[in-house]
Amino acid sequence: MCRDYLRPGLLIFASIAIGVVGWSGHVLLLPVALGFPVLWSIAGTRSVAALVSAGYFLAASRGLPRGVAAFYSSDFWPGLLLWLCASMSFVAVHSVLWTKNPNVRPFRYLLAAIIMSIPPFGITGWAHPVTAAGVLFPGWGWWGLWLMTAGLAGLATRIWPAVAITLIGLWLWSAASWTEPGLPNGxxxxxxxxxxxxxxxxxxxxxxxxxxxxxxxxxxxxxxxxxxxxxxxxxxxxxxxxxxxxxxxxxxxxxxxxxxxxxxxxxxxxxxxxxxxxxxxxxxxxxxxxxxxxxxxxxxxxxxxxxxxxxxxxxxxxxxxxxxxxxxxxxxxxxxxxxxxxxxxxxxxxxxxxxxxxxxxxxxxxxxxxxxxxxxxxxxxxxxxxxx
Structure with missing residues (x-):
């Protein structure tokens, strides 16, 4: 019985850690968010996929309750309510589109990523893993975005370890030569x-x-x-x-x-x-x-x-x-x-x-x-x- 809960518990804990680290505010840590599609794809059941999605999103947006309380000069509860409500669209999209079929799963994740990028769901599409494209493919423009999109889909397949190793290599290469964007002249x-x-x-x-x-x-x-x-x-x-x-x-x-x-x-x-x-x-x-x-x-x-x-x-x-x-x-x-x-x-x-x-x-x-x-x-x- 313990084993039945251990694996889902570890996945949820990992999703929270990925949300916290990936969205810590350090640009070179954004690729950590790419761990989310891996956890989503190996969730095992739709309910675990929903909990993994909730853990990631709530951890990534963890500053919202405190910020809302400060903005409205109120107590913590209104911010907490808004925080939970804002996560509903992200969790709903990723739980509805999760599937046990491994051949269909990468296409379902790709669809979820697209839905969370554009209105109406994209209105609360925070913490989108595709943002890491700028770290892995600096200067590649739209080609970099397409490669990042393909990489996200690849992380939801059975060969995700090979895809992850490739992306980690690109991440290390980029981090070693990273430069901040320059200012426009004048x-x-x-x-x-x-x-x-x-x-x-x-x-x-x-x-x-x-x-x-x-x-x-x-x-x-x-x-x-x-x-x-x-x-x-x-x-x-x-x-x-x-x-x-x-x-x-x-x-x-x-x-x-x-x-x-x-x-x-x-x-x-x-x-x-x-x-x-x-x-x-x-x-x-x-x-x-x-x-x-x-x-x-x-x-x-x-x-x-x-x-x-x-x-x-x-x-x-x-x-x-x-x-x-x-x-x-x-x-x-x-x-x-x-x-x-x-x-x-x-x-x-x-x-x-x-x-x-x-x-x-x-x-x-x-x-x-x-x-x-x-x-x-x-x-x-x-x-x-x-x-x-």
Missing amino acids: WRGVDLELGASLGRDTGLHRQRDLIATVRGAASDGAGFVVLPETALGFWTPTVARLWTSASADIDATAIAGATVLDATGYDNVLVAIDRKGGSSILYRERMPVPGSMWQPWRSWFGESGGARADFFANPVVPIGAGRAAPLICYEQLIVWPVLQSMLHDPDFIIAVGNGWWTDGTSIVAIQRAATTAWARLFAKPLVTAFNT
Whole structure:
């Protein structure tokens, strides 16, 4: 009887360990997540496959309960509930598609991986093992993505040990020669440590401090300066006038996060303020955080509010002499926004976030690791700006 429980118990424990290590926030550890399809394929029963999937996903997203509690200034229980609810789609897809037939199993896993990459299930498709493609196949672009996809399917076959040895060899080779993505020429990302006050303290003093930050970066030779998500707070005519008047003596274009509010809701955006005194909304977030920001159920009851999801709009934006692929916060944790942007072959990636609420978790580190991996896969320069 003990043997009946020992093997499933070991598989579940291994899936938790893979989720913790693979999604620890260190980019070179992302390939550890490739152990999940192996455990899923050898689960033995559908119920064990469901438990393995739950263990992996919950471990990978372990920072969510604490982060939600900090964001809403509440106790631990709402975050715990959201954490469990968010795992349901991942567990459901992988348990439904599991099969005892070893000949069909790799195709079922491949289908699960695709489903968790695109909406609607891809909306909560965190911790996707395909993200490790940037570590194993840096610079290979779409060919690297296809090889990684084939590798994931191979890990769900009977010859998974041979596939795993091959992937481990690629991992070691990549780690030995690893280099971080470079910055685009003339660009500078500014990390801030202003905590919860960023975006909430929108007084004149804070705006002047941010303008001074941009001016300082410009004096060091930066032609484009990126500030974190929601750095400017609400983008109002008053804030726009302040920044456009100040930009007259700044020899740089500022790219900063802001919120555009109207009667029906709001947009999480990036605003560009150029050195000629002009300003415009550069980018509207395609996928805000479900639940806390994006609340589509409000419209079902005739209510307004919540962030708008632009889904497949503006995957790349023109800025300066190039084209950028912006990713705001949550978009860095899922697959389809970055792949949609890469279909348009941008010149570089801009990744911003406001992660003050993630203090004590690995969420911001995971965002950085994921965007770094994607940038390396497609050989794109990367500029980042985070607030913690």
